[in-house]
Every structure is written in C-alpha cells, then in structure tokens.
Amino acid sequence: MTLTPGTPGPTGATGALGATGTLGATGTLGATGTLGATGTPPVVTRGLTKRFRSGQVAVDSVDLEVPAGSIFGFLGPNGSGKTTTIRMLLGLIAPTSGEVELLGQPMPKAQLAVLPRVGALVEGPAFYPFWTGQANLLRFDAADRTADPRTRKARAGEALERVGLSNAAGKKVRNYSLGMKQRLAIAVALMQQRDLLVLDEPTNGLDPQGTREVRLLIRELAKDGTTIFTSTHLLAEVEQLCTHAAVMSRGKLVRQSTMAELRSELRPRLVVRTPDLQQAEQTLTGLGVADLKVTEETVDGDPGELPIDKLAAALVAADVRIHGFGLERPSLEDAFVALTGEGFDVAE
Amino acid sequence: MTDSVEAGRPSAGRHTVALFASELHLVFGRARTWVLLAVLAAVPIMVGVAIRLSGSSGDDAQGFLGQVAGNGLFLVVASLALSLPFFLPTAVTVISGESLAGEASLGTLRNLMTAPAGRSRLLAAKMVALAVFCLAATMTIWLSGLIAGVVLFPVGDVVLLTGTTVSLGDGLLRAFGIAILIAASLLGLAGIGLFVSSLTSTPLAAMAATFGAFIVFGILGAIPQIDVIHPWLLMYGWTSFADLLRDPPYWDSIVRNLLLQAAYLAVFYAAAWARITSRDING
Numbered sequence: 001m002t003l004t005p006g007t008p009g010p011t012g013a014t015g016a017l018g019a020t021g022t023l024g025a026t027g028t029l030g031a032t033g034t035l036g037a038t039g040t041p042p043v044v045t046r047g048l049t050k051r052f053r054s055g056q057v058a059v060d061s062v063d064l065e066v067p068a069g070s071i072f073g074f075l076g077p078n079g080s081g082k083t084t085t086i087r088m089l090l091g092l093i094a095p096t097s098g099e100v101e102l103l104g105q106p107m108p109k110a111q112l113a114v115l116p117r118v119g120a121l122v123e124g125p126a127f128y129p130f131w132t133g134q135a136n137l138l139r140f141d142a143a144d145r146t147a148d149p150r151t152r153k154a155r156a157g158e159a160l161e162r163v164g165l166s167n168a169a170g171k172k173v174r175n176y177s178l179g180m181k182q183r184l185a186i187a188v189a190l191m192q193q194r195d196l197l198v199l200d201e202p203t204n205g206l207d208p209q210g211t212r213e214v215r216l217l218i219r220e221l222a223k224d225g226t227t228i229f230t231s232t233h234l235l236a237e238v239e240q241l242c243t244h245a246a247v248m249s250r251g252k253l254v255r256q257s258t259m260a261e262l263r264s265e266l267r268p269r270l271v272v273r274t275p276d277l278q279q280a281e282q283t284l285t286g287l288g289v290a291d292l293k294v295t296e297e298t299v300d301g302d303p304g305e306l307p308i309d310k311l312a313a314a315l316v317a318a319d320v321r322i323h324g325f326g327l328e329r330p331s332l333e334d335a336f337v338a339l340t341g342e343g344f345d346v347a348e
Numbered sequence: 349m350t351d352s353v354e355a356g357r358p359s360a361g362r363h364t365v366a367l368f369a370s371e372l373h374l375v376f377g378r379a380r381t382w383v384l385l386a387v388l389a390a391v392p393i394m395v396g397v398a399i400r401l402s403g404s405s406g407d408d409a410q411g412f413l414g415q416v417a418g419n420g421l422f423l424v425v426a427s428l429a430l431s432l433p434f435f436l437p438t439a440v441t442v443i444s445g446e447s448l449a450g451e452a453s454l455g456t457l458r459n460l461m462t463a464p465a466g467r468s469r470l471l472a473a474k475m476v477a478l479a480v481f482c483l484a485a486t487m488t489i490w491l492s493g494l495i496a497g498v499v500l501f502p503v504g505d506v507v508l509l510t511g512t513t514v515s516l517g518d519g520l521l522r523a524f525g526i527a528i529l530i531a532a533s534l535l536g537l538a539g540i541g542l543f544v545s546s547l548t549s550t551p552l553a554a555m556a557a558t559f560g561a562f563i564v565f566g567i568l569g570a571i572p573q574i575d576v577i578h579p580w581l582l583m584y585g586w587t588s589f590a591d592l593l594r595d596p597p598y599w600d601s602i603v604r605n606l607l608l609q610a611a612y613l614a615v616f617y618a619a620a621w622a623r624i625t626s627r628d629i630n631g
Contacts, residue, residue: 090462093628115464122462126455130378140456142370143463143470145363188459 040104041065042196042227043072043089048098050084058084060251061098066229066244071222073238073259074231076248077340082231083123085248086200089229090120103195116146119189119197124204125181129174133165133184136173141191159187164213178205186214190221197221199230203237215241235332249340266330270303270311273324283318287311303327367465371473375443375481384439385488391435392427392493396420396500420497421506421516424523425593427493428486428530432586436485437562440534443481444541445555447474448624452549458629467625475542475617482534483527490527494520512595522592529589533605536582536612537562543620546627582612 043066050059059081066072076082087093089100091108100107102114127136137156141147147155160169163183173181182205189197202218203211218241222228232238238245239259246256255262270289274280280299281292289311292301303311312325375381399416412426448471451457460470497503506519514522541558548554565582568574578584585605591598 087629091464092458092461093630094626111464112466115462118462120462122458124455126459128374128454128456139370139374140459140463142366143460143465145366147363147366149363149366
C-alpha cells in the first residue's frame with residue numbers, strides 16, 4: 001500500500017490500531033497510535049535464535065511483537081540476550097535461525113530501505129574521540145544516503161539541542177563524560193524523523209537529572225507517534241515509562257504483555273508482623289492462606305479471595321499478638337525475579 | 349507500506365557521495381595522517397640538503413641521486429624512488445590497517461551499519477579514501493621534491509635514461525606521471541591492508557599483519573631459488589616507473605605492473621567484501 005504524499009493516514013489502516021491502543025496503559029496512547037500510520041507492528045520476530053560459534057545459545061526462539069505507538073520495555077538481567085536480540089533486529093548480526101521484520105519489512109534484506117526510518121543506539125555510545133560532537137553527528141548522518149545534506153547542519157543543531165548538548169557541540173568527544181556521550185548517542189538517533197527508535201540502555205551512565213530528561217524526551221517522541229523499543233535493567237524506569245514490557249531470561253522470552261496486565265498479576269500478599277510466629281502460621285494455614293512464608297518478625301502469604309478483616313479477627317481470637325497487619329503489593333522487581341528466577345546476577 | 353514521514357524524505361540513493369566525502373574527511377581530518385605526510389615531505393628535503401651540504405658533484409653516486417646536484421628536478425624522482433621501499437608502504441599500511449579495524453575498535457562501525465551506510469558501499473568508500481591517500485602521499489613527495497629541488501639546485505632541461513634531452517616542462521610531467529604510477533603501485537598493498545583490517549577489531553594488529561605480509565613478499569623476492577614466482581610478487585614491478593624516463597617511454601613493464609596491482613587489489617578487495625558483508629558486528 002502506498003500513500004500519495006500529503007494524504008492523511010488512511011482510516012482503514014489505522015483502524016486496526018484500536019486494538020493496540022487499548023492495550024496501552026495510558027489513555028493518550030490510543031490517540032498517538034494513529035500517528036504511527038500503519039497497523040503493522042514495527043518490530044516482529046519469529047523463532048529468532050542466535051547460537052554463537054562457541055555453541056552458546058544467546059537468544060533462543062524469541063517471538064517478539066511490538067505494537068505501533070508503544071513504549072516497549074525490553075527487560076532482562078545482564079547476559080540474558082537483550083543486546084544480541086537488538087543486534088539481530090538491526091541487521092548487525094545474522095540470526096542462526098528465525099526471522100525479523102522491522103516496520104513490516106524483512107531484515108536484514110530490506111535494511112537499506114528500513115533503517116533510515118529507525119533510530120538506533122546499540123550497546124553504549126561509540127564515537128570518534130578526535131572529532132567534535134557535531135562532526136560525529138554529521139558523519140553518521142552522511143552515511144545515510146536518504147539524509148539531505150542541505151539540512152544536515154541544522155538537523156545536527158536541533159538534535160544536539162534536544163539532548164542538551166548545544167554548548168558542547170564544538171568540544172571533542174574525547175573530553176565528553178559518559179553521560180554526555182550517551183546524550184550524543186541519542187542525538188544520533190534523533191537526526192531524522194524516525195518511525196521506530198531502538199534504544200539499548202538509553203539512560204546508562206546518566207545522572208538522575210539526565211535520566212529524567214531522557215524519560216521526558218522518550219515520552220515526547222512517543223507522543224509524536226514514534227514507537228520506542230528500549231532495553232533496560234532499571235525497573236523503576238519501566239514502571240514510569242513503558243506501556244508494554246517483555247522479559248528475557250537466559251536467552252528466552254519469558255513474558256510479553258502490557259504493563260497494565262503485568263501489574264494486575266502482581267497479587268497482594270498478607271503480611272502479619274507478630275512475635276507469635278508459629279501460632280500465626282498455624283492459624284493462617286487453618287484459614288486457607290496459601291504460600292505461607294515465615295521470616296524473623298513476619299508471616300506472609302497469599303490470602304486469595306479471603307476477606308482480610310476476618311483473618312485479622314481470627315488471629316486475635318487465637319491470641320496472636322499483632323504488631324502489624326496489612327496487604328502489600330509486590331513490586332515489579334519481585335515479579336521480575338519471579339519470572340527470571342534470578343536477581344541481577346549475570347546469567348550463565 | 350509508506351507513511352507520511354517517509355513521503356517527506358528524499359528518495360534513497362540520492363546522496364551516495366556524502367559517505368565518500370565523509371570518508372576522506374575521516375582520513376585527512378586526523379593529525380596522524382598529516383604526520384605521515386609530513387614525514388614523506390621531509391624525505392626530499394633531507395636528501396636535498398644532504399647532497400647540497402656534501403658539496404660533491406655526486407658524479408660517483410648511482411642512479412637518480414647522482415643527477416640531483418646537476419638538475420634539481422631529479423630530486424623529485426630520487427625521493428620517490430627512495431621512499432618506495434619503506435616510507436610509502438609504511439604509510440599505506442598504517443592508513444589501510446586502521447580503515448575498518450579502527451571503526452570496529454571504536455564501535456563506530458555499528459553506528460555506520462545502522463545509519464545505514466550499507467556494507468558494500470562503506471567498503472567502497474574506504475577503498476576510495478585509501479586510493480586517494482596513496483595519491484596524496486606520492487604527490488606530497490613530488491611537490492616537496494620540486495620545491496626543494498628548485499631552491500637547492502640548478503634546474504634545467506632533463507637528460508633521460510636513453511640519453512635524449514627533453515624540456516623542463518616535459519621532465520616535470522614525467523615526474524608527475526611517476527608519482528601517479530607509484531601511487532598505483534601501492535594499491536595492491538592497500539587492498540591487502542583493507543582485507544586484513546576487515547578481519548579484526550584491533551587496528552594495530554591489522555597494521556602489523558599488513559606490514560608483515562609486505563615483508564614476506566620482500567623476503568620471497570630475495571630468494572633466487574624461487575625465481576619462478578618472482579614475477580607474481582606484489583613488488584616485482586614497483587621499479588617499472590623508471591621506464592617513464594625513456595624516450596619513448598617503455599610501457600610494457602609499466603602496464604604489467606599496473607595489471608599485477610589490479611589483480612592483487614581485485615583479489616583482496618573481493619575477500620574484504622566477502623568478509624564485511626557476512627561479518628557479525630559485535631564490536
């Protein structure tokens with residue numbers, strides 16, 4: 001399907017987006033989704049697998065589907081295969097098996113047509129240290145043959161301003177801090193209007209202020225209709241920013257859903273703070289509270305559908321001294337650990 | 349599918365030249381390149397000053413060096429000839445070893461790939477920049493030799509190897525032709541360097557390996573027992589440039605050298621292409 005320039009997006013094509021829009025955690029996304037112009041998911045992988053020459057399977061039959069207009073958080077511990085997946089998405093490395101589709105076209109076959117519409121930041125910033133920030137931007141833009149040389153300098157200026165580097169544009173990258181390099185890497189991705197941004201750990205090395213700025217920037221870009229695919233291990237970032245998330249563990253995709261869905265699955269737990277641990281445990285077991293865990297000062301478990309006021313009354317009746325009583329909602333981190341079966345240790 | 353964003357974009361293939369220009373900027377925008385060129389520019393000056401200070405007419409000196417004191421123009425030819433066995437190959441080795449391995453070690457290769465530069469196009473841009481560097485290197489010697497020659501020695505009509513005398517302008521043109529021929533002679537080595545550079549992410553290793561290959565060619569060329577393969581060695585025809593100083597120029601060995609360089613370039617460029625288009629960019 002080809003549009004004549006100037007024609008507004010076809011309502012027929014965007015209609016399909018209604019489905020993805022409603023999945024978004026925020027109401028505004030439904031509207032921004034329509035700017036994505038097509039209902040095709042910008043990132044699709046089928047059975048994507050990468051086996052390194054060492055025999056190690058870094059990515060193991062991953063089926064990703066990133067809805068248009070979403071801010072998609074790609075999570076996983078270090079070494080879980082996130083960056084390898086991203087490299088395959090962008091055609092930097094060849095999959096051992098499986099397929100990648102970016103913006104509806106097969107990768108890496110269609111990379112020359114697709115990648116100009118994709119802004120990418122892969123595994124940390126990489127620049128010519130002996131050149132200025134601006135010169136670096138100009139070089140990477142010159143490598144893209146669809147980029148207009150007449151507007152190159154102006155676009156570089158805008159991109160630098162957007163990431164707050166205007167004052168450092170003429171400084172050699174050698175003298176940049178890690179945070180500044182990270183900003184410059186984001187500026188490379190912003191040199192052109194993109195339909196998709198693939199950002200690998202975009203806030204790595206940034207101070208809290210910088211992290212906040214990048215978050216705002218990502219929201220702004222998403223509002224303009226750009227789909228954002230961002231890998232991160234900062235769960236707070238995901239909670240604040242993302243509409244969708246996928247979790248990788250040991251090369252496998254263990255979960256993929258909307259944030260709203262992920263949150264709703266985090267079932268609250270009953271936590272009783274008491275010196276009478278044994279008695280409390282017995283009482284709660286008797287009442288049908290599942291998955292009980294006893295720590296030094298607390299007993300906690302899954303109350304299921306049991307009314308908690310009844311539970312409190314039962315504990316009091318059983319002469320359990322209650323120092324604290326309530327429901328606690330587990331954090332995303334707990335869910336993450338439950339999914340990956342590990343903390344942030346490097347996967348084997 | 350096309351959307352409004354893409355419709356506002358210039359069509360693909362319109363600004364192909366930009367990468368080639370950027371590549372030249374990368375090579376010639378580095379202090380290292382200018383240091384190499386400065387060293388090459390110093391060769392004629394050193395040789396010229398040394399001959400001038402020695403005060404001897406140099407009649408007992410061999411080849412082009414012996415003619416420098418009599419005609420400054422020969423400083424150009426003598427300097428080119430003196431730089432050919434070592435200085436020029438070293439410079440080409442440094443620049444070609446850096447070309448792809450340097451990008452890989454900085455990580456900028458992945459930025460170029462996702463830009464997208466296109467792997468074949470990037471390789472072509474690298475090779476063109478290398479060829480331009482080879483030419484810049486010999487032209488530097490040509491220019492520096494001409495200036496030093498005019499300043500330090502008398503200049504006049506040129507007596508060729510065949511004994512014919514030609515005008516100064518003709519002599520200058522022939523010296524210019526020699527600079528171009530020597531630049532072309534370096535292309536085979538540049539191709540080897542480009543290929544080696546595509547294999548590794550360590551520029552220093554690429555430079556060392558390329559220079560190592562150059563030395564191996566030199567050693568093979570020095571072993572008389574294997575003289576059957578000598579005509580096929582990289583440097584076999586490197587001295588053919590002197591045939592341009594005959595009247596009429598003796599083209600056979602010149603053309604043969606150019607063909608040999610083209611063959612080396614084609615083989616190693618193809619190997620580099622096979623490597624870069626299939627390589628996993630992990631750096």
